[in-house]
Amino acid sequence: MGDILRLVLKRLGLGLLTLFVVSILIFFAVELLPGDIAQAVLGQSATPETVAALREQMGLNQPAVLRYLHWLAGALTGDFGVSLVSGERVTAAITGRFINTLFLATYAAVIAVPISIILGVIVALLRNTLFDRVANVLTLTSISSPEFFLGYILILYLAVKSNYFPAIASLSGDMTFAELLQRTFLPALTLVLVVTAHMMRMTRAAIINLLASPYIEMARLKGVPPWRVIVKHALPNAWAPIINVVALNLAYLITGVVLVEVVFVYPGIGQLLVDAVAKRDFPIVQACCLIFAATFILLNLAADVGAILTNPRLRHPK
């Protein structure tokens, strides 16, 4: 167990270093964008004097390196600064949006992960049958279509034609939990359709890979029924790749949903990031990107730890 703890600590340390590098990359990438925040805020109606006044007010006249160090000093003490455009604290601006994003990701994950793994096991069991083919075609079709297209199809059939669900998420503070689940069902379903195929096919492939192994052959010859062969004998050895692909898809549910947010008017963090980039609002961009980077780092770490824990050979190295 000490080895795992050491691994986790080492990876967390490396993770922090990665975040640091990401923050440098993001800062200078934003700097490279044409135009600056003063021009973006004033837009078409900017005059040279108002742009100069706004630059002065926002402290944009300092050299970029100095502004970065200033931000870094704040960030190290947990102060991510204020939005340059609205003057709101970055943490306050992001918290609500991030909770919304986490909620939608959790909603989708709670549906998608069990469905994909169970489906993966079933199609492995029934491989090359009609069920296998149909399940594959359907999930591959949904992963191959752009998310906004899936969203529009769902809106057309489940909102416009039948009125089961609202077409826009339209969250407000005074909703009950059941209402919330109903209002956000379509965006969650879209995400489920997008991530299911990947996880299901990985489960199927990992299990089928193992079915050629001698110990499976042995189990079969003993007369173990096919479902037991897969669930009891093959699945435990297939967990590592499955956990990896689940972790990747969970990260995607948090970082890659901006199109779904736009289609369903869901106030998540993706929309916030896009707005902030358009306005060159660096502190918000930086905070959102760091959250995304941290999500990937943590979920990858979780996947590796999970893979070790499910593999006795790695758990008890000689």
Place this chain on the structure above:
Amino acid sequence: MTKSKDDGQLTRLADAARTGGITKREFIRYSVLAGITASTATGLWSTQAKAAPKKGGTFRWGVHDGNTSDTHDPGTYVTRQMIFLAHQYRSYLTMINPDNSLGPDLATEWEATPDAAQWTFKLNPNAHFGLSGNKVMAKDVVASINHHRGEKTTSAAKALLTDVTDVMAADDHTVVIKLGRGIADLPWLMTDYHLAICPANDDGTIDWQSGDGCGPYKIDSGEFGVRWSLSRNDGWHGEGAYFDKVEMIILNDPNARQTALVTGDVDCVSLVELKTLSLLERNPNIKVDNIPSGAAITMPMFCDTAPFDDVNVRTALKLAMDRKEIIEKIAFGAATIGNDFHLSPVQPYWPDDIPQHEYDPEKAKSLLKKAGHDNLKISLSTADSVFSGAVDMCVLYAEQAKKAGVELQVVREPNDGYYSDVWLKKPFTAVSWGARPTPDVMFTLAYKDDAAWNESHWHNEKFNKLLLEAKSELDDTKRAEMYREMCLLMHDDGGTIIPFFNNFVYARRSNVMHGDSVAASWACDGARAPSRWWFEDA
């Protein structure tokens, strides 16, 4: 001081309207002209036919163009979310009436000295701030106007108020604005969306942060880029505010807006996708408003850069455009034809007798020959973000111009930074302009020789002289003649092609009612739909 008010003319107009002596169009046009100097040219025409509005209900309004980074600072108002919201919870000194005349908002009446260099506005004593309940005082107005003035201001409205030399409170309910030179249009300028009245702080700045205002509604809760909940500001000083509550929901995605309206998740949307307009019009539960506006698409050519420095080339390029085809194919019919002067038929002083520039490739060709260009090659810069269809419009224009012997190369520039890196930098571009309240504002902003945004580098002595003269001219007949002459100069000599003026196209559920005419200053009845419209079945 003379009272620059012409009650007689208004009475005559109203009489003529009542007896059917003039058409609605003429009535609106004349009352707009009268409205320049009259304080209360209210919508007499629309009151005639208007059904009695009913009170009640929650108006759910899907609004396009809103960012999470928007703020309450009136100096940085730029998106529709900010502008539309401002017209609900804040008030202005004056407002554009549903018939496009000028009417009172916070100010009940106003008058000018004969040289129009000093204006006095009387405030409505009933006006109050919705959240704090405090009365609106002259000091609030002074602070709110000063927010856009001075060296340190970051306000986009600074250019609009450059001639203002002093703003002061004569008493609690009287504001005096002193100008460096006469501006006959000042009451119109006060409708500019930046000039919202906010509560003053003790140090003479304004409190824009709290979101308190003196409009028909007050903010209960909300978040920029997501939604706003407002409820009626009881005892509002103006007319209307029939809905109990207003929910403003930011719907940037055109499909989301359309489906929300079709499924009844919202009662009105502020912009409709033109490509599917004809399908939407077939829906019996939906009514579409297609309203001509003063928002223009312009194509400025640098008049000091070859080949555009030759007026023959400029005129040839104006004649090489088939505007009717562009309106039909690019704007799906929802536009008003342009005639290369920056004034639309819904705006005051529009001259109706300037001959339309028609598509005439033969004449264009001969003009080019005269200028010594047998085969003119030029490039035209544009971007998708200028307006939806901007690139298509330029490609179509290039095809049309081929017949006149012009080889037009369309350059698609990046959306990002188009207005900082391309506009005013490249010699021939496509630009989209929001409507300005009066020709004086528009001409001073983009056609005066020393204007920062003189986008066509046009220097016409006669035009600039007329522009200055008209500014302080309080006699309407003379002013109208001056603006006609200026329009003619732009039409014949100017360096800007104006293919068309955008229409505002918005839609509502069929149970949402509005008066006979709607204001053309912004979408949704001059952004005042929540305070002017009502539910039929409330």
